Amino acid sequence: QSALTQPRSVSGSPGQSVTISCTGTNSDIGNYNFVSWYQQHPGKAPRFLIYDVSQRPSGVPDRFSGSKSGNTASLTISGLQAEDDADYYCCSYAGSYTFYVFGTGTKVSVL
Amino acid sequence: QVQLVQSGAEVKKPGASVKVSCKASGYTFANYDITWVRQATGQGLEWMGWMNPVSGKTGYAQKFQGRVTMTRDTSITTAYLELSSLRSEDTAVYFCARWAPDVAAAGWDPWGQGTLVTVSS
Numbered sequence: 419q420s421a422l423t424q425p426r427s428v429s430g431s432p433g434q435s436v437t438i439s440c441t442g443t444n445s446d447i448g449n450y451n452f453v454s455w456y457q458q459h460p461g462k463a464p465r466f467l468i469y470d471v472s473q474r475p476s477g478v479p480d481r482f483s484g485s486k487s488g489n490t491a492s493l494t495i496s497g498l499q500a501e502d503d504a505d506y507y508c509c510s511y512a513g514s515y516t517f518y519v520f521g522t523g524t525k526v527s528v529l
Numbered sequence: 530q531v532q533l534v535q536s537g538a539e540v541k542k543p544g545a546s547v548k549v550s551c552k553a554s555g556y557t558f559a560n561y562d563i564t565w566v567r568q569a570t571g572q573g574l575e576w577m578g579w580m581n582p583v584s585g586k587t588g589y590a591q592k593f594q595g596r597v598t599m600t601r602d603t604s605i606t607t608a609y610l611e612l613s614s615l616r617s618e619d620t621a622v623y624f625c626a627r628w629a630p631d632v633a634a635a636g637w638d639p640w641g642q643g644t645l646v647t648v649s650s
Contacts, residue, residue: 419591421573452634456574463624464566464574466638475629475638507574511634517588518635520566523573 422447422508422521429527430498438524440491440508446519448489452511455484455493459504467506468493495526503528531555533625533641540647546613549644551625558606559583562628564637565599565610567621575621579628580608615648622646 423441430436440447440455447453453471456464466475468484471491481496491510495502508521536550551563565577578589580599587599598611608625623644626637 450634454632454635454637458574463640463643464626465640466629466636469629469632469636475632475636509574509576509635515591517579517590518564518576520574520576 419445419512419516419519422510422519424506424508424521424524426522427525427527429529430495431529432498432500434498435494435496436498436526437492437494438506438508438526440493440510440521442489442491442510442519444489445516446489446510446512447486447491449513450511451486453484453486453491454509455482456507456509457502457504458507464507498528500528502526531627531639533627533639535623535625535641535644538645538647540649541615543616543648543650545615545648546611547615547646548609548611549623549625549646551608551610551641553606553608553627556627558601558603561630563599563601563608564626564628566624566626566637566640568624568643569618569621572621577610577623582608612646615646617648620646620648 428436455468458464471486472484506524534552564579580587601608626640629636629638
């Protein structure tokens with residue numbers, strides 16, 4: 419099972435919006451609505467941002483939103499802030515044989 | 530508060546085994562599965578497997594089948610990851626994470642702080 423495909427990097431100025439894509443296949447993203455997103459700062463553990471494609475756990479700002487179309491999921495960060503400068507990973511359930519697959523990761527730079 | 534605290538860094542020789550612990554506190558250990566994820570330096574996250582603390586039932590990524598064992602000691606609310614036949618490519622930070630409440634799949638929160646395992650001769 420290959421990793422889900424994400425752009426290597428995206429950037430934006432404070433206050434702007436950025437969108438990160440996460441492309442999979444009919445065996446993972448396209449077949450299940452179990453896509454999650456994580457934020458990771460250097461040297462830190464990942465932080466849980468989004469689950470079930472578009473749901474936010476309590477405590478996560480509504481600046482973070484998720485969506486899905488076909489085999490591609492997306493994470494949008496609105497009103498970009500300096501602390502959003504981090505790596506972002508998507509993850510999808512891929513069935514009872516493969517279980518889970520992560521994305522390749524995207525570096526978000528706040529200019 | 531809900532917390533997962535992992536054991537310290539390890540240095541192992543190729544062919545050896547390593548066992549990493551993950552001590553849970555602040556919640557009922559039996560109620561949530563534990564997942565293990567690793568990350569090589571400068572690389573992405575890689576899902577390794579999960580374990581149910583009550584039954585001990587496990588599910589492993591195909592890549593690690595035969596080399597990985599996930600266990601637990603419920604008396605001390607601790608989960609363990611053991612990886613055998615280590616090779617240089619296993620050098621990575623290993624994270625444990627708890628299944629997040631009310632999430633059907635692919636949701637883990639919180640995460641442990643990570644344990645660096647270095648495989649070197």
